[in-house]
Amino acid sequence: MRASRPPRLADWLLFRLASGSKRHSLVGDLHEQYERGRSSLWYWRQAAEAIILNLGMSLGRNALALGLFWIFSFALVQSGQRLLGGWPASETGQLMGCVGGVLVAIQLRARGALVITAGLSAFSASELLIHLIYGLRAAQGGPTHFAVMGAALLGVVLGTTLARPPSHAVFDARG
Amino acid sequence: MAKRDVVGGFELQVLLAVMRLGDDAYGVPISDTIEKASGREVAAGSIYITLDRLESKGLVTSRMGESTPERGGRAKTYYQITGKGVRAVRHAQRTLVRLWRGVPHLEGGRA
Numbered sequence: 001m002r003a004s005r006p007p008r009l010a011d012w013l014l015f016r017l018a019s020g021s022k023r024h025s026l027v028g029d030l031h032e033q034y035e036r037g038r039s040s041l042w043y044w045r046q047a048a049e050a051i052i053l054n055l056g057m058s059l060g061r062n063a064l065a066l067g068l069f070w071i072f073s074f075a076l077v078q079s080g081q082r083l084l085g086g087w088p089a090s091e092t093g094q095l096m097g098c099v100g101g102v103l104v105a106i107q108l109r110a111r112g113a114l115v116i117t118a119g120l121s122a123f124s125a126s127e128l129l130i131h132l133i134y135g136l137r138a139a140q141g142g143p144t145h146f147a148v149m150g151a152a153l154l155g156v157v158l159g160t161t162l163a164r165p166p167s168h169a170v171f172d173a174r175g
Numbered sequence: 176m177a178k179r180d181v182v183g184g185f186e187l188q189v190l191l192a193v194m195r196l197g198d199d200a201y202g203v204p205i206s207d208t209i210e211k212a213s214g215r216e217v218a219a220g221s222i223y224i225t226l227d228r229l230e231s232k233g234l235v236t237s238r239m240g241e242s243t244p245e246r247g248g249r250a251k252t253y254y255q256i257t258g259k260g261v262r263a264v265r266h267a268q269r270t271l272v273r274l275w276r277g278v279p280h281l282e283g284g285r286a
Contacts, residue, residue, distance in 0.1 A: 006247070022223050028242070028249030029202035029219050035245040050220025057224060 006034045010047035018054040026050060058111070065105045065113035072104075073097025087136055088128065095124040102159075115159035122155025123148050180232060182263050188213070189225045190264050193235060193254050201240065201251040226254055234260035 014027055034043050076093030080086070101117030104110075126148045134144075182190060192208040193200040205226075206217045229235045240251035256264075275281060 018220070022227065022237075022252050024249045025202060025252040026219055026223050028246035028251060029206075031247040031249065032203050032243075032245050033219075046219050049218040050223075053218070053220045053224055 004040075006031055006043050007040055007047075010044050013051060014047050017051045023050075061108045061110040062105075062112045065101070065108045065110035066116070068104050069097065069101030069113065069117055072100045076100075088132065091124065091128045091131065095121065095128055098124045106162075111163035114163045115156055118159025118162065119152045119156035122158070123152035126151030180234070180259065180263050180266075182229075182234070182267050185221070186225055186229060186234075187264065187267050189222065189229065190234065190256060190260055193256050194261075194264070198253070198255075200254045205254070229260070230254075232259075233257060234263055 011027055014023060014030075018026070030043060030046055034040075073094060074097075076097045077090050078093075080089030080091070080093035084090075098117055098121035102114060102121055105114035105117050130144055130147060188209050189205060192205045192212075195208055196204050202219060202222055206219060206222050209217050209222075226235060226237070230237055235254045235256055237252050237254050240253045242248050242250040
């Protein structure tokens, strides 16, 4: 065994910034090569490249997921607004767009986009529900806003749980 | 062959390394094999991103292996090529051989 340890800060950064599901194996590989005599500089370079590659991939996936979500939602809301006479078709379209965004985010393994679209889905669902039960004009006050914002918060928590790295519950199901 | 199953240059190198290594195909020997063949250093991160992509395409499968003290107690992830992966490699080989033929500067192995 080598006397010195691999740079701890590099490991810490890898675990926090590299989102790949195999990052434990990646860190293990780097440790193994360090034990074989690779330098600390080599270790830092490999860690930095892995972080940059992962962040780049992650940003690309999230941008694509959010872009597709926006186009899909815009098309549905506009169709509801212009072709189907506005409310409730427009709000239903908004909800369908948000749910579609969740599915796209899961398909593309985009964690950030999943959290955002899950929050927006819950927001849209609660807004639509309140408007359907109490009417469009009756439900404009403070309690309504608190209700929909609370639902959005729950949606964000749900999205965060689904996208949580340790379990990879949703993303690893696809391999 | 579906468009999605067509492999790129680095994907092909990783698949060939996995095939060569057989039961011992995990991150370190895969990058060693590619480094020896290409003569240039390979980023460990790029190996895993590529393997992840190949796995999502169904061209390789993975299984967790043993952890050792020299790896800081972290397990190895072993990879194995699938039948679909072998077909993708054969397709890439045939494509390259067809393109190779009749290129005047490369005839007879001269650069």
